[in-house]
Amino acid sequence: MKVFPAVAATLFALTVWQVIVSLTDLPRFILPGPSLVAETWWTNRWVIAEHTLVTAKEVIIGLAIGTALGIVTALQLATSKTARMLVQPILVFTQALPVFALAPILTLWMGFGLWSKIAMAVLIIYFPVTSAFFDGLMRTPPGYLDLAKTMQASPNRILWHIRVPAALPNLGAGVRLAAVYAPIGAVIGEWVGASQGLGYLMLLANGRAKTDLMFAAMLTLGVLSVLLYVMVAKLTRHLGDRET
């Protein structure tokens, strides 16, 4: 990421925010200005850090589990016609359901702890990862498959030596998308029932009209998500150039 445009964009956003606050003269519990939010963030930095750690843990575990499940599912679908026939329609249908509505029931099943939030993150990212990787696996350039066939390759070896490496860039795109969605899943889980995490902190601050703290927690979540995305993007950028 280029540093200068990022800094310039941040300054621009902060200026617009400050100008709106100064012009409208809104009370601080409606819209606090950036300086107040920064001040609140600093005085509550240890509290925020503690909750950030919890959310980060949920997101990273969720991302790992969701990605692993997505990879396994895509491989299954790509290699078995029966699996495609049975599972693919279900998978598409589940995407038509509002997954967020499941958050309360997940809390009921798995309790108020870490796992109901991880489950929420997994549910949200499972489909994009599966779908991206599966698409890649099904779109192997046909010329490669012709060549492999004339070389008397077995379907298994074609999968590992040609179809999977050719689909890795698609998997990378799916995982990058998942890195953006996973924090949303975790926070929704926290909203429904939690005693820790940035989502919990936002809800708590909101309920007490501590809008400045709410903003501080929200911006921290944003920064966490961006950092996660940048990390995942770095890790997945070279997927597909590597030899298998």
Add this chain to the structure above:
Amino acid sequence: MTKAPGITLNGQASIEGRQLFAPLTLSLDAGRWTCLLGGSGVGKTTVLRLLADLPTGAEFDGEITATDGAPVAERIAYMAQDDLLLPWATVEKNMALGARLRGQAADTARLERLLERCGLQEHRFKKPSELSGGQRQRVALARTLMEDKPIILLDEPFSALDAQTRAAMQDLAVELLDGRTVMVVTHDPGEAARLGHAIHVMTPAGLTAVTPPKADVPRAVEALETLTCQSDLLKLLMGQAA
């Protein structure tokens, strides 16, 4: 390599009831170059894919036989217009792809020899994206030869190259594929005139055999008989288009 057999394809093909090519008999002489020349859509690539037992989307009614009676498809090596190099693998890994896909160890002595003969030694650890079009096609040719099969099917292998690179590739291919039964599918009359021990022009009506020049392949581009043959072939192709 086992001894190269002659091949005969006899039959017709249709797509959803519409005839793709009329009943024809195409014979490939053992150890010789046969050029199948034709415009787009006459089914020349389908003929090649039938020989290779690749999916064609057409129904084939007929048979493919070898002079020695053994199956054909498992004894072919295939090279297409697209070099089909795996972008994530180095030149030498691409060359050894066949062995890897069969779970065998690559014949390293053969690999070294082919790297040298195709002028690829300095490129062996490069990825395809670091090579020029001509270099990539040399890697594809080397990969085809790593397979060491007696029958070679080439589907417009040099048509994406510029003229001088194409001529050089044709020379190299003739040299390296010596003794194998080769079929080249092409739309370039000049290529057919240079390379074919036998030349067949394919039209919707069937095959027309054209007597090739007497000189041995690869024929000189500038030789009068090569040029005459080239123009005769072009006339045949244009007559069919008119």
